[in-house]
Amino acid sequence: MTAALTRPVRPRRRHLRAALLVLPAVIPVAFVVIGGVGTTLLQSLGLMPLVGSAELSTAAFNDSDELLTSALLSLSIAVVSTAIAAVIGFFTAVLIISGNWGGRIVGALGAAAVTVPHLVGAATVGLLLSDSGVLARLFGVAPDAWPALVAGPTWFAVIAEYAWKESAFIALIIVGTLATRITSYDETAAVLGAHRFARLRLVLFPLAAPSLLVASAIAFAYTLGSYEVAWMLGQTYPEPLSVMALRLFNSASLTARPEAAAIGVITVVLTAVVVAAAMLGLRRMRAWR
Amino acid sequence: MTLSTSNVDVDRAQRIQHERRMPGDAGRPLSQSRGVMRTARIGSTALMSLWFALPFLPLVLWSFANSWSAPDLLPMTLGVDGLTAALANGAVAAFGDSLLLSLIVAAIATPLGAMAARALSRRTLPFGRLVSVLLFSPVLLPPFAAVLGINVVLLRAWVPPELGVILVLVVVAIPYTTFSMRVAYAAYDDGFDEAARTLGATSRFALWRIHLPLIAPALARSAFLAFLVGWSDYLVTLVVGGGQLVTLPLIIASSASGIGNESSVAVLSLSAVIPPLILLAFVSRARNLNPGKQS
Numbered sequence: 386m387t388a389a390l391t392r393p394v395r396p397r398r399r400h401l402r403a404a405l406l407v408l409p410a411v412i413p414v415a416f417v418v419i420g421g422v423g424t425t426l427l428q429s430l431g432l433m434p435l436v437g438s439a440e441l442s443t444a445a446f447n448d449s450d451e452l453l454t455s456a457l458l459s460l461s462i463a464v465v466s467t468a469i470a471a472v473i474g475f476f477t478a479v480l481i482i483s484g485n486w487g488g489r490i491v492g493a494l495g496a497a498a499v500t501v502p503h504l505v506g507a508a509t510v511g512l513l514l515s516d517s518g519v520l521a522r523l524f525g526v527a528p529d530a531w532p533a534l535v536a537g538p539t540w541f542a543v544i545a546e547y548a549w550k551e552s553a554f555i556a557l558i559i560v561g562t563l564a565t566r567i568t569s570y571d572e573t574a575a576v577l578g579a580h581r582f583a584r585l586r587l588v589l590f591p592l593a594a595p596s597l598l599v600a601s602a603i604a605f606a607y608t609l610g611s612y613e614v615a616w617m618l619g620q621t622y623p624e625p626l627s628v629m630a631l632r633l634f635n636s637a638s639l640t641a642r643p644e645a646a647a648i649g650v651i652t653v654v655l656t657a658v659v660v661a662a663a664m665l666g667l668r669r670m671r672a673w674r
Numbered sequence: 675m676t677l678s679t680s681n682v683d684v685d686r687a688q689r690i691q692h693e694r695r696m697p698g699d700a701g702r703p704l705s706q707s708r709g710v711m712r713t714a715r716i717g718s719t720a721l722m723s724l725w726f727a728l729p730f731l732p733l734v735l736w737s738f739a740n741s742w743s744a745p746d747l748l749p750m751t752l753g754v755d756g757l758t759a760a761l762a763n764g765a766v767a768a769f770g771d772s773l774l775l776s777l778i779v780a781a782i783a784t785p786l787g788a789m790a791a792r793a794l795s796r797r798t799l800p801f802g803r804l805v806s807v808l809l810f811s812p813v814l815l816p817p818f819a820a821v822l823g824i825n826v827v828l829l830r831a832w833v834p835p836e837l838g839v840i841l842v843l844v845v846v847a848i849p850y851t852t853f854s855m856r857v858a859y860a861a862y863d864d865g866f867d868e869a870a871r872t873l874g875a876t877s878r879f880a881l882w883r884i885h886l887p888l889i890a891p892a893l894a895r896s897a898f899l900a901f902l903v904g905w906s907d908y909l910v911t912l913v914v915g916g917g918q919l920v921t922l923p924l925i926i927a928s929s930a931s932g933i934g935n936e937s938s939v940a941v942l943s944l945s946a947v948i949p950p951l952i953l954l955a956f957v958s959r960a961r962n963l964n965p966g967k968q969s
Contacts, residue, residue: 418811418820422823519732
């Protein structure tokens with residue numbers, strides 16, 4: 386112990402020192418998170434109107450059909466893209482951990498994909514998948530015959546962009562947190578005669594599962610709350626929650642602000658439910674302990 | 675028995691040190707694959723490389739295309755029209771603003787994250803779990819939900835929009851810096867600080883000459899993550915910045931919503947992709963310090 390060597394420090398002073406170290410981070414985070422979500426909640430309940438007197442009402446939540454459509458759309462996009470990203474991310478991580486030269490190339494490309502801003506990702510996926518995009522030219526398909534991948538009913542381009550970025554993120558999280566541990570267990574299993582697929586199923590997957598779950602939960606939360614990709618590559622109707630909220634927020638109508646805030650509150654609740662479920666799943670995983 | 679330095683093979687010791695596995699290093703191939711398995715491995719490697727590399731292709735092709743009408747496989751005429759259009763859109767100023775904003779966010783969020791991680795790793799912090807959850811929460815929070823609310827608070831408090839953007843982005847970056855520094859501190863050996871203090875170093879000397887050099891690679895990684903948060907942001911700059919701050923993503927978005935701007939969008943996007951890649955190359959070269967090394 387550092388403290389024991391230099392001079393005796395009373396526990397209360399140690400608590401104080403630790404608290405002083407952590408406060409500069411805690412204060413701004415608490416201000417933005419609690420202040421931001423709290424204000425959004427107050428706005429959604431009509432307690433912080435731009436004009437007029439504050440009055441408690443749930444009017445902003447009344448348009449339930451519209452809200453339900455948007456919520457289901459947002460959830461479907463997030464579920465599909467996170468599922469694809471988790472599968473690709475896990476296998477990418479296995480490739481990287483395997484340590485072959487190919488793994489190194491995939492690792493470098495994945496790291497490059499992680500650094501690309503989502504907005505740039507959306508712009509380039511648009512250039513790739515649109516009806517006169519690079520892929521349509523590569524396959525020699527005429528613009529009329531090319532399926533509506535961008536701004537189409539399948540939300541293909543939006544899902545592809547999220548899956549691309551988040552698969553790289555998930556792979557790097559798995560590699561970063563577990564590579565060393567996984568390798569030693571993997572080697573032990575190999576020495577004991579475990580075959581390739583047995584090692585994948587019984588060693589690599591169970592050891593990677595907790596970080597896979599955590600990374601997927603983060604990717605899911607991000608996808609659910611993200612705005613720019615769905616706004617650039619998506620259909621105009623129906624809208625995901627974030628796009629609808631920003632449209633209402635920027636609209637001229639004064640009643641739209643509480644509605645935008647209500648969508649924010651709904652998104653926070655949905656995210657919290659999914660993250661709580663992921664944390665419960667994490668607790669049940671034995672490898673985490 | 676005489677002791678000679680020739681018994682100590684410094685080169686070999688350094689090589690072993692170099693070959694020692696660090697957290698985050700990849701493993702080594704356990705077995706040589708043959709036949710079908712070899713084909714499968716090469717095939718899956720190629721597929722994954724294609725998956726990650728393909729979205730970069732349009733950026734490169736469109737950046738230097740002056741005209742490229744629909745059915746043609748490659749651009750018809752090459753040129754710098756895209757670059758000219760991007761420059762006319764204020765690309766240079768936006769690039770400068772993006773860079774400045776990201777550097778400020780990194781400069782603030784990295785020390786805050788490192789200090790918080792140090793406190794959390796010592797386990798003497800009251801309500802440690804609650805603090806961890808709070809510091810991690812911005813990652814899970816939908817940005818637009820917090821931004822709609824905090825925007826009102828910042829406006830009513832008369833906070834200048836630029837400061838507001840920095841504040842919110844620092845908060846978004848803190849989970850990344852705190853978490854990556856916690857991983858570093860989990861593997862950190864307090865013995866070096868203790869040894870320095872025992873030998874009479876002041877606490878300030880121990881901090882600057884022992885502690886910081888030892889955690890420098892982790893600090894660089896954290897700062898890189900915080901830089902990325904500022905560099906990638908669109909929504910916070912748009913809503914909280916209220917048009918005062920025009921960063922690169924903002925002009926990319928406005929160019930991309932127009933028609934026929936492909937080459938200008940590609941040039942702008944490429945200029946947004948390259949700086950993080952250069953930083954990534956530097957950061958991934960920063961290895962953990964070898965405390966026994968003579969310099």
